[in-house]
Amino acid sequence: MADVLTLNAGSSSLKFGLFELGGPGAEPAARILGEIDRIGNGTQMRARTAEGAVLADAPLPPGDAADHAGALAHALDLIARVRPDARIAAVGHRVVHGGPDHAAPVRLTPEVLAALARLEPLAPLHQPHNLAGVRAALAAFPQAVQVACFDTAFHRHHPWVNDTFGLPRAYYDKGVRRYGFHGLSYDYIAGRLAGLAPHLHAGRVIVAHLGNGASMCGMIGGRSIASSMGFSALDGLPMGTRCGQLDPGVVLYLMQHEGMGAAEIADLLYRQSGLLGLSGLSHDMRELEAAGTDTARQAIGYFVFRIRRELGGLAAALGGLDALVFCGGIGEHSAHIRQKVCEGMGWIGMELDESRNLGSETVISTDLSRVRILVIPTDEEIVIARAARDLVTPPG
Known part of the structure; x- marks a missing residue:
């Protein structure tokens, strides 16, 4: 075999x-x-x-x-x-x-x-x-x-408005566009949701892939409509060591007034920022939650704030929301982060069940919550294995 x-x-x-x-x-x-x-x-x-x-x-x-x-x-x-x-x-x-x-x-x-x-x-x-x-x-x-x-393949059918930047069109033609990432994870979650709750899979779903790398994806019918990540894996949410969303004017400032070159800026944005830079302590959410210092709490607070902000933006892009799915190392294991993300979100139809959340059950929303909130462990490996199987043993 x-x-x-x-x-x-x-x-x-x-x-x-x-x-x-x-x-x-x-x-x-x-x-x-x-x-x-x-x-x-x-x-x-x-x-x-x-x-x-x-x-x-x-x-x-x-x-x-x-x-x-x-x-x-x-x-x-x-x-x-x-x-x-x-x-x-x-x-x-x-x-x-x-x-x-x-x-x-x-x-x-x-x-x-x-x-x-x-x-x-x-x-x-x-x-x-x-x-x-x-x-x-x-x-x-x-x-x-x-x-x-x-990882980018899942997002290749974005609507054009979610695929472009406000730059001259020639740059889009050269490949300067929004690609989106974590596609293998989103592919798996879409498939699992189709089996667990077909009515939700057919609807408007936001998936929060939260880990050392973090992003969010809005789907309709299991297809990517919009993603928090863009041209590179820097955009959107703050991550373990990556900055997340950043005004491009900051990069110009670093070049023109701090005298930083491209390599220094890349190191700053990819390796010194995010949770590590904000906390001055660690890129690891487990360590930050255990630390309890002011800077650790501030880093966690900013992480949660950006998730909630992306949640609202993606819900607008989808025209509403039927389900929120947490996955990734933080999304699957941190009841505290899930609770803070969902806190006070009744206006969008989300109501978290504290007991279910602490137990990391599959459905962690209350029975009365209009928006279903789920925790689904992701499995990128089986997605990769299936693809390899299909190319080494084609059907027939």
Whole structure:
């Protein structure tokens, strides 16, 4: 039986999975699921079988996974030890940026890989790691089909007004447009919602993917209508180390009056801002919630404020709201953030059930709430595995 390996590199994490393929169209069966978190600073590795048996749950030696390449080496070593008989027929990669031309998964060829490398400046925290994973997988599994699954693909059917900026049209034609990200997560949530509550899936839904990277997406009928992220993965909500929405005049000021160059500004906006910059303490919401300092509370307050502001804007873009879905590490695990986001939102039809929220139940709204509020754990790995399956074993 053939297997699919999935690789999903975040800005500070690497998720990996080994899936067994059945026949054409059969759901890939998870065998190993793992994550290496906090890469470069207190790195942790966790892995389990699909049945829940723990394969790894411990810190990695300091410096042993200082970057994504080191983390990937640990993941491949674990898979080789646990499943030495694995036959990797395909490797599915999360690739954050697909540009304007990729609206579906594709086989990776040298030409496609070169084109994706040219997009690295648009997603510098992710794209280089994604493509490093591709190159490592090509070396480790040269006979396997390599498949790219794009975070931007889910948003490629945005209405034009949600896809453009107020710049001369020539820039749009060159690719300067709103792309949106976290599409694999939104794709999975849309599919889960179709099974859990078809009437909500058919309606107006906002999904809040809240983690070290954070964004929100407004959907109608499971299709993206608008997203908080734009040209790059900087826009919209503040994140672990990324600034979120920013007046472009700030960038001009930094250049003209602070004497900062492009590299310094990129480092500031991508790596020194967001929760880390606001708190002066940490990019990790778990640490900020535990800290209880004034700056930690202010950082959390700004994070919540921006979520609520995007919520109102996306509801307007959708023409109303039928459901709000929380997902991502913060969205799935922080009852406090969910409570603060939903607090006082009766005007839009949202009423949170405190007990359900504390228990992280699937539905955390009250029975009388007009807008349903849900917590649905996302699963980008199965989306990647399905895409790889379809390209290595086409129907028929």
